[in-house]
Every structure is written in structure tokens, then in C-alpha cells.
Amino acid sequence: MTAFSILDLCPIIEGGDARQALAETREMAKAAEDAGFARFWLAEHHGMAGIASAATALVIAEAGHATETIRIGSGGIMLPNHAPLVIAEQFGTLEALFPGRVDLGLGRAPGTDMATARALRRNLEAGAQSFPNDILELQAYLGEPQDGQRLRAVPGEGANVPIWILGSSLYSAHLAAALGLPYAFASHFAPDQLFEALEIYRTGFKPSAQLDAPYVLAAVMGVIAATDEEAAYHFTSVQQNFVNMRRNARGKMPKPVASMDEIWTEMERTMVEHTLRFAIVGGPDKARENMARFLADTGADEIMVSIPVYAIEARLDAVRRFAALRDSL
Template sequence: MVPLSVLDLSPVPEGSSTGQALRNSVDLARHAEALGYARFWMAEHHNMPGIASAATAVALAHVAVATETIRIGAGGIMLPNHAPLIIAEQFGTLAALHPGRIDLGLGRAPGTDQIAAHAMRRNLAADENQFPRDVVELIEYFRPTVAGQRLQAVPGAGEEVEIWILGSSTFGAQLAAILGLPYAFASHFAPGMMREAMALYRERFRPSERLAKPHVMLGVNVFAADTDAEARRLFSSLQQAFLNLRRGRPGKLPAPVEDMESRIDTYGRALLDDALACSVVGSPETVRPGLAAFAASTGADELMVTAQIFDHEARKRSFEILAEVAGLSAGAAPAPR
């Protein structure tokens, strides 16, 4: 099995709070570290009551101080929402405090709706070339300073931060290839262009001082439990949350239900079949071959696993089952080179 990592959206279940969600994230990170997962990433989302990681760098600082060896990162920071210098300083601070452990995944989507995007940026007018320029500017801030340099990121300059490009289309794939950076594809919720983007990235990749050969990580939903039926029940929380979001009713993570299939209409089924196609749901006997088949068929170099599970202990158990069937061991955290 290829290296496995954790994408934690810091879910806020119905009846719970953002504070508890963030405390759960710390607990899950410690658990993932002990189980041998390579990375623990959190994502920037705004105006979403069910996700507590909007202030991503702050949340990551909370996680990093509670762990010791697992790589900590953003999957990702939505760079159009921020000035590159600010992100360089934030992640430079994390790298100064936790050297050799910090990842920075960069995306060009707003991570929210238009209302929140306008509230953050004030002005949504930007040409299509701004994101690549911002990425290059950000990378420059991490270089060691030179004599006479008038602007520098402090902290940031000279710090080791592993930069990734995120994407759900061929745009990010092309940018990652041109810049010689590792590429993470959001196949856990937008798998439509996964294979096309991977092929384009590998075909056009140019080696850089940061990366010698192409390196792809794919997102995948894994819901593991002691039985197939229980895993499907846990999965119903994500199914409900996704349908609510697509229908303009974002909220906290719903409690699982027993009869989810009977609640889904034809339109909803089409949405779920399309968006959540990269999901492995079941008992250990189901998850083992399912994930192995996904890894083999895609040729991914790494997999980033996410699980929006209502009950925190059940979520921890899901990652524990996956670690067991994948044969993970503590301390295995390879970096792409």
C-alpha cells in the first residue's frame, strides 16, 4: 500500500460546537501519528457551520504543538483569499516552531460561497493569471534572503515548507507540472477529471529544486467499521451533508441514519454517484481490497484519506481499521523527492 495520510475537515456534528470539533482534531492527529499516517492536513472553508478549520494556520498550530513526528499541513490554503506574504509569514512561523514537519497545499478556489468570498476579498475582480503569480511570489518568500533585499517574510525566509498545488481540474495539474511541485487532486469530492489531470501532470512535469520527479496524492473517502452495514450507516452522514450543501442548505454534520438509500431521490443519487465515486465503505474485509484496487488502478504515489463521521470515537476507529489493513507503522512519513 502507498503511504496514507489524513485530511481532517474538523467536522462539527449536530449538537456539538466548533471548540469541541477542534479538540477532536487534536485527538485524531495524535491517534493518526501513533498509527503511522504520514501527514495530517486541514482545509480552509468559510461560512460552513459544519467545518471548524476556517482559520487554518491557527488550527494547525493547535495540532502541531500536540504532536511530535507526523507532518502537519494545509490541504489547503485558498490563496486568492490572502496576500502571499501573509501566508508565508503564517507557515514560516509554523516551520520555525516545528522544523521539517510543515506542508502547504495551495488552491485557487475560494473555499466558500460568493457572499463570504466578497467579505474576505472585498473585490472579486482578478485576472485568471493571478493565482500562478501568487504561488511564485509565495515560493520566493521562503528563499533565504540576499543582501539588499527590501522585503522579506519574517518568519518565513529560509524556512523549510513543502509546497503542494491542489486541484480538481487540469489547471492545477498544469501549474504543478510547470513549477515542479507535488500535486494533490480532490478526488474525494470532485473525481471527474482525476485521470486526465494526473496524466497531464506526469506528462508535462519539469524537475525543480523542490522535486525531482512527479508526485501525485489523491483524496479518497474511507469509512471503515466492524461490519459493512455499520460502515454504510456511518457514511450516511457525509451523504446527507453533501446533498444539503449542493441544495444550498449547508449545516452541521448530520447524525447517521439506517435507511439512507430510501431517502435519496433520483437527482440526489446522481449527485452522490458522481461526487463520492472515490469512496471505500465497509468492514476490514471490504476496505482492504477496495483501497488496494483504487491505489493500483490510479497509480497514485500517496492517498489522502478523509472521513466525515458523526461520532468521534467511530471516526478514530475507522482510521484504526484502515491502518491495520494497510499495514501502517509509526514513524513512516516519507516526503516526495
Template structure:
């Protein structure tokens, strides 16, 4: 069975608080564990009024302390915002607190606007361009310490926290293949290079101490409900959020609306529909079909779902329905006729 996981941003809803958002993430992780999900990842974003997961390693610990078996990690840590030593110490600490359950997904985007990135990094000259070297340095800090090693992460050294590379373009596909690391593609908001990036990664993959063959996880936005109509209604929260992103008017995560017609322009609709090309939205039968088609298209080893739903009870219901759909996803993918187009 293809493992399913959840990507969470600890959304701060309109009328809600940061404390409520962090508790919702905790409850979502508990539900994910109860329903058999493999991983629960949190994403690093900064300066976003609607996202509470900026201090990602702290939120990972908050979630991991409430669960027992599910893997918890980052999807991802934006490594150019940090020194590799700091991340090695943070995730080495997490690995000591929650042995065998911590993942470290790494990205090279800032996860914010450039002014906030400047405040985070101070030196923008040494940022994304150093990403490959920083990944290699971080690998060394998390591995066994050499006898003559001058800088040692404590905690961190010999924790061997598994590293994933995250990406939405060919850059990380090349790098993940070259370093022999698992690769997660952000197709939940960046669909354009999905298939070509996966092809590059698989073709260029070199076995490593961590991984002997390519391993791919793909992301989708997902909203499951008891009917297609209800799911499409709930999904309008994410559609509004993406319109606000395009307008550079970021705010808290909005409640759903009956119709988007009076909210967005035609150009904005085209932008959002394209970004959400692979979104899996609907009732149980609809999401079963779409999951199968998407897995057939990508030949992915894992699926990670971001569930942008305003109401917490509806979010928990979506977690349960995706878990039910998982039971048939693999068999559907093997017999699906939708191999050339995801609908």
C-alpha cells in the same frame, strides 16, 4: 509501503460545539500519529456552519502542538483569499515552532460562497487569475532572501516550507508540472478529471529545487468499520451533508440514518453517488480490496483519506482500520485485476 494521510475539516456536529470539534481534530491527529500516518492536513473553508477549520494556520498549530512526528499542514490554504506575504509569515512561524513537520498545500478555489469570498478578498478582480503568480511569489518569500530583495517575510524567509498544489481539474495539474511541485488531486469529491489530470501532471513535470520527479497524492472519502453494514450506515452522514450542499442548505454535520431512501431524491442520489465514486467504505476486507484497486488505478505515491464520521469513537476506529489495511495495500495493488474500473 504507500504512505497514508488524513484530511480533516474539524466537522462541527449537530449537538456539538466548535471547541469540541477542534479537540476532536487534536485527538484524531494523535491517533493518526500513533497509527503511522504520514500527514494530517486541515482544509480552509469559510461561512460553513459544519466546519471549524476556517483559521487554518491556527488549527494546524493546535494539532501540531499535540503531536511529535506526523507532518501537519494545509489541504489546503485557498491562496486567492490571502496575500502571499501573510501566508509566508504564518507558515514561516509554524515551521519555526514545529521544525521539519509543516506542509503548505495551496488551492485556488474560494472555499466558500461568492458573497463570503468577497468579504474575504475585497477585490475579486485580483483573485484566482493571479494564482500562478501568487504561488511563485510565495515560493520566493519562503526561500532564501536575495541581497536586493525589498520585501522579506519574517518569519518565513529561508524556511523552505514544502509547497503542494491541490486541484480538481487540469489547471493545477499543468501548473504543478510546470513548477515542479507535488500534486494532490481532490478525487474525494471531484472524480471526473482524476486520471487525465494525473497524466497531464506526469507528462508535463519539470524537475525543480523542491522535487526531481512527479509525486502524486490522491484523496478519497473513507469510512471503515467492523462490518460493511456498519460502515455504510456511518457513511450516511456524509451523504446527507452532500445533499444539503446541493440544496444550498448547509448545516452542522448530521448523525447517520438507517436509510437514505426518504431523505434524497433520485437526482440527488445520482449526484452524491457520482461525487463519491471513489469512496472507500466498508469493513476491513472491503477497504483492503478498494484501496488496492484505487492505488492500482492511479499509481499514486500517497493516499489521503477524509473520514466524515459523526461519532468520534467510530472515527478513531476507522483510523485504526485504515492503518491495518495499509499493510496489505501495496502488495494487493501490484496483483489486482481491477485495473480498468474502480468498484
């Protein structure tokens, strides 16, 4: 059976605040564990009114305290925003708190707008260009200490936290293959190069100390509800989000609406539907049909579902329904 996992963006909804978002993320983590999901990951974003996971390691710790067995981690940490030693210490600390449960997914995008990226990185070009070397440095900090090693991550050394490469481009596929690391593709918002990237990764994969064969995780947006109509209604929240991003008018997660017709232009509708074309949205039957097709097309070893739903009750219901879908495949 294909493994299923949850990507949580710790959404701040209209009428809500970060405190509420963090509490709901704890609920989501517990629901994911109760439903038998493999992992519960959180993503690093900065300067976004609708996302409360900027201090990603802290929010991962909250998910860890809310659960007992599910793997927790990052999908991902934007490594060029940080010194590798700092991330080794953070994730070494998480591994000490939650032994054998922590994953470290790494990306090279800023996770924000360019002005905020400059405030985070100071030197944007150096950060992106050093990404492969920063991964190797991070692996060394998290590995067993070597004789004469001057720089040490404490906590961190010997933690051997599994590292994943996250990406939405062919560059990330080449890098994950060359380093022999598991590969998570962001097809939930960047579908265009999915199949080419997976082919590059699988054919170019070189076994490593961490992994002896390619391992693919593919991400999808998803909403399952009692009916197709109810799922489509909840999905209008993320559709509005993407329209707002295109208009450079980002805000908190909007309430769902009965129809998008008066909100988006025809060009915006085409753009959003293209971007979200792998989304799994519908009642149980439609969702199962679409997920089975996506699995057949990608051959993914694991599916990670992001559930962009405004109301926590509907979000939790979707978690349970995705677990039932998984068990029916």
C-alpha cells in the same frame, strides 16, 4: 508501501460546537501519528456551520502541539484569499514551532460561497488570475533572502516549507507540472477529471529545486468499520451533507441514519453516488479490495483519507482500521 495520510475537516457535528470540533481534531491528529500516517492536513473553509478550520494556520498549530513527529499542514490554503506575505509569515511561524514537519498545500478556489468569497478577496477575478504569480512570490518569501530584497517574511524567510499544488481540474495539473511541485488531486469530491489530470501532470512535469520527479497524492473519502453495514451507516452523514449542499441548506454534520431512502430523491442519490464514487466504505475486506483497485488505477504515491464520521469514537476507529489496511496492501 504507499504512504497514507489524513485530511481532517474539523467537523462541527449536530449537537456540538467549534470547541468540541477543535478538541476532536487534536484527538484525530494524535491518533494519526500513533497509527503511523505520514501527514495530517487541514483545509480552509469559510462561513460553513459544519467546519471549524477557517483560521487554518491556527488549527494546524493545535495539531502540531498534539503531536511530535507527524507532518502537519494545509490541504489547503486558498491562496487567492490572502496576501502571499501573510501566508509566508504564518507558515514560517509554524515551521519555527514545528521544525521539519510543515507542509503548505495551496488551492485557488474560495473555499466558501460567492458572497463570503467577496468579503474575503474583495476582487474575485484578480485573485484567481494571479494564482501562479502569487505562488512564485510566496516561494520567494519562504526561500533564502536575496541581496537587496526589500520585502521579507519574518518568520518565513529561509523556512523553505514544501509547497504542494492542490486541485480538482486540468488547470491545476498543468500548473503543478510546470512548477515542478507535488500534486494533490481532490478526487474525494471531484472525481471526473482525476485520470486525465494525473496524465497531464506526469507527462508535463519539469523538475524543480523542490522536486526532481512527479509525486501524486490522491484523496478519498473513507469509512472502515467492523462490517460493511456499519460503515455504510456512518457514511450516511456525508451523504446527507452532499444532499444538503445541493439544496443550499448547509449545516452542521448530521447524525447518521439507518437509510437514505426517505431523505434523497433519485436524482440526488445519483449525483451523490457519482461525486463520491471513489469513496472507500466497508468492512476490512471490502475496503481493502476497493483501495487496492484505486491504487492500481491511479498509481498514486500517496493516499489521503478524509473520514466524514459523526461520532469521534467511530472516527478514531476508522483511523486505526485504515492503518491496518495500509499495512496489509
